[in-house]
Amino acid sequence: MEDYKILVVDDEEDLCEILQFNLESEGFYVETAFSAEEALDKEIAGFDLILLDVMMGNISGFKMASILRKDPKTKKVPIIFLTAKDSENDTLTGFTLGADDYISKPFSIKEVVARVKAVLRRVKEAEEAPEEVVVYEGLEMNINEKKVKLDGDAVKLTKKEFEILKLFLENQGRVFSRDEILNRVWKNESYVLDRTIDVNITRLRKKIGEYGKNIVTRLGYGYCFEIN
Structure with missing residues (x-):
């Protein structure tokens, strides 16, 4: 799908593989990382979207998102949180950190694919739209x-x-x-x-x-x- 690059960050390796397989089947280029530390070693600015788990090891998904939003090179990379934490406060925390969407586990792969396409479409439309x-x-x-x-x-x-x-x-x-x-x-x-x-x-x-x-x-x- 227009050579979009997606980074999947989750400490559940099986889930990463499932997401990678299904997103690649839709035409995306996908890389995975099993921790925030591993993800931050990558060239984040080169990705068009990040699927980011919240509850990971030393660096949580929320902490990683905060790091990315403070860096001028990565602050605009869209983030979709994937998490079992679905309370109202957790959701508000995610959006406060600049999340573009928030998907609660368990989820269907079709839902994830649809949400990914929707966020990428919104980003593209925003880039093409005249300044308002x-x-x-x-x-x-x-x-x-x-x-x-x-x-x-x-x-x-x-x-x-x-x-x-x-x-x-x-x-x-x-x-x-x-x-x-x-x-x-x-x-x-x-x-x-x-x-x-x-x-x-x-x-x-x-x-x-x-x-x-x-x-x-x-x-x-x-x-x-x-x-x-």
């Missing part, structure tokens, strides 16, 4: 690069926080109910509770400084990004 920037006074959002700046300084947002802010900035003045936010941001993720939406919005308000006050609660209706 949404600005409200000193708050700037680069849609393609998934970056937010506050008065010129970078703001670190989780994937969900970014998508919530994007929804608000692109629809300034419009009130969104919790159900609408759920359907647009979380889509088919069935584990989400109302409090999860509230917690994400509370964190988002704090991270965007003075503009946090623009995200207002309309009792009985939902949330809105008000224009001064």
Whole structure:
């Protein structure tokens, strides 16, 4: 599939072999590593995507992802976490570290292949799309690069926080109910509770400084990004 290179990192050697066989059958070039240490010895920047197990030896998948995101050469390499840890906090941790997707074990190989293709497709579309920037006074959002700046300084947002802010900035003045936010941001993720939406919005308000006050609660209706 367009000579995409994928790195599978998991301490279960049998699982690595199964994933490698099936992904190669789909036309991908695949390499495997049985630990984060082994993976980090490779030229990570040369891969188009990493399938990364969370629970490994001395260096966990989360730690490896953190290392990659801090390196300018590898910070944009897409990561899909493969893990038996599927609590809400674990999922949020994964996305906070910049994960592009999160697949809980046990999983079907068809699901993994489909998710890999979906992430690669999104990355390609983002690279080909013209730069799109949404600005409200000193708050700037680069849609393609998934970056937010506050008065010129970078703001670190989780994937969900970014998508919530994007929804608000692109629809300034419009009130969104919790159900609408759920359907647009979380889509088919069935584990989400109302409090999860509230917690994400509370964190988002704090991270965007003075503009946090623009995200207002309309009792009985939902949330809105008000224009001064």
